[in-house]
Amino acid sequence: MAPLQTSQQTGTPLSPAELSYLHTSLTLTPPIRPDSRTPTQFRPLIAESDILPSTNGSARMIWGDGGECVVGVKAEVEKNSASSGGPRDWVEISVEVSGQRDDDAFLGMTVAESLLVPESGVLERLALGERFHWKVFVDILLLTPPLSHPATLLTLTTYLALRNTFLPKLVSEVAEDPVFDDDWDNALPLYPVDRIAPPITLLVVSVGENIFFDPTREELAAGDVVLAVSICGKKVVGVRTLEGGGGGVGRAVVKRVIKESCEVAEEVFGSLNSVGEGD
Amino acid sequence: MTDRRRINGPPEGTTPLVFPSGSTHKSMIKRSPTTLRRIFLKTSLTPPATGSAFLELPTPSCPSTPTLKLTTSVYGPRPLPSSTTFSPNARLTAELKFSPFSTPGRRRGYIRDGVERDLSAQLSLALGKSVDVGKYPKSAIDVFVSVLDCEGGLGDPNDVKSSGVEVGLMSVLAAAISCAGAAIADAGIECFDLVAGGVAGLIKKRDGEVEGDRIVADMGIGGGNDDSRRGGERDTRITLVLDPSPTEDYIILAAAAVGYMAARDELTLVWTKGSMARNCDGTDEVESLIDGAIAAATGVRLVINEAIKERLLLGLNAVGLVRGTAGGDNGDRTVG
């Protein structure tokens, strides 16, 4: 019970008066955020992809508040076996938070749920003939947890890494043991551009009538409700409520949050896809 | 000379026991997509706890029906241990535990795994927003949910036959929320409102399967007795189903679970799985799913109301405040 309690109680450094001030300034029209961002503006971040030569795909992201995340994707050939659970087992996700004893259940679940959404078309790409398949390991390393909730940082980095994940091209026949093309230039992307997109999770906080993206820790504490919305392409693939805020919210608010997330996600996809093109 | 160091078999042969191996999924009750399963809910069953509740879903008509059974006990408000720092609000912790025998087929260990931690965190979130924590400074409220039986399994890779979304965990969470909501009320802890859990799913009929008698793809009258031919005509359509149960014949495309406070019309928890698109006619699948789950939770709320009222009347009766029979209805309810 201890880890649960700590995660719940590592609340805000704010006093009730400060919280109320922040809440009021966030409910204004137009709202005023402490760092004078617009509601849909993200904090500045540094992102680089394809940084590790020993992985199939990798990315690193550093946020202004010090959060740093490295994701490495590795693929190994594995034999199909009757005992394993089929394609669902072909992708393994682990989240390691530096300085924490065990993996974070919530983060791992969020990423796994949105990645393993049925009919996304990715699992079919992992099959190698009749007897073999790729097993993809997505290892997420949170070097320094950001001050706010790490879900956004984590999934944006994972998106970049998966976008840049390539698997060697299969040259053997369906029934044979798999043989691959040695030329890395012929490797096939795991997520082909324009066809399948990896999911991202956006953290959204709603205060009164206003909706804020990429909230800081203080904004999370002052919010009415905090939702983690996972979006894959143009589809919503998962919604989860996070701790923060008090009392319930009306259903209209939830729906509006989801709708706006979809709109913002398109912009985020656009800017993430441009990472690595500049250099 | 017998070998006394070992436990020997019986001297004469025995016939091995044969267990009837009937599929547990066959004997499901037919119901329309908008009908909830019958719920049994009773409070104050664990005397040492401040409040407690037991929930069973559905009330079994025959013993082979897969059921979802869970008990909740609430302890508190009790003082925080002196070592902890001052807290102006009550600290509500919820812990959800699967019994080792709860999953069909495979025994579960005692060690808390990721699934349990995740569900516990979500449960405490859903309950924490309904309890008036400001009324109880420096105190702790502990909620313990133990799942005794969880119908079709929990999406362990070995159980998954379908390629769809695993809805078992969501049903467990929704039931746990309802059960814990009733137990918190039973404990007499001040709440803003009772919180009830509901699940809804979007389903599609699996191709090539004939035997689809469980959920009839008819949104119209809640008759649920359509013949298979009519069901077959509509099977390409995606249907919204409230309170989906583990199926073999249908693929669950997406599902949503909510914690809902009906009197305030507020949500305390939203959890969706599966991909949900925006339909061409402008309706959003996410929105209809959440609305569906809310409708399911509203139905469950009526059961919670009944169960709490029954216990209350029983208590009042005991001290002689109310005369007459209390709680003729033992909490069973279906919503059409």
Next chain:
Amino acid sequence: MSRYEILSPEGLRTDGRRWNEIRRFSAKMATTTAADGSSYVEHGNTKVICSVNGPIEPRTANARNSERVTITVDVCFAAFSGTDRKKRGRGDKRVLEMQSALSRTFASTLLTALHPRSEVHVSLHILSQDGSILATCVNAATLALVDAGVPMTDYVTACTVASYTNPDESDEPLLDMNSAEEMDLPGITLATVGRSDRISLLQLETKVRLERLEGMLAVGLDGCGKIRQLLDEVVREHGNEMARMGAL
């Protein structure tokens, strides 16, 4: 003789280096704002991220020493760092050994008496491994400690040396092993303090003929000197950058 040639007849190694050349070395300081000091070191394909917090109040009771600062080191191998995916747990023998070697090395170089009853926490993440991991960790930790402003006498710099046996039984030291050389040849990891020849860490995991050791040490000391220069350049450049930005 191994399956392939470690050293070609022309005197070139598998990656084209000569015997006394180190791999491409690049380093950055102050990569993150979350820690007091941080660094990122690339040594060939070995990549290490390091962050230092301290001096801070000890997080555990046994890190509290009333005489001097305690140096705690966390080494973490990313699961994707090697050729095959492998997860190393916290209790892994090799990790524990590296941690204690690093903490003892720095305990002798930092001015530990200046901060009694406090802790300096060094956390190292190995993102990609291709030989000379411990040496790269030492260099990364030095940079991060400099960035954190922890008082220390001088740079601690490390490199590795392998001992190669020519077909004619003569021996040749090879500076800075990559993982293929590390696998086939006996080698040492050594760390020196500053410009002096004082060795603060010497690790030999396989057996090597005693008379060869002196040659290897001489080459290693030379290599440490080179790396010290490289680190010094990085630190000076970072310092100048800070001065330009008006931080000083």
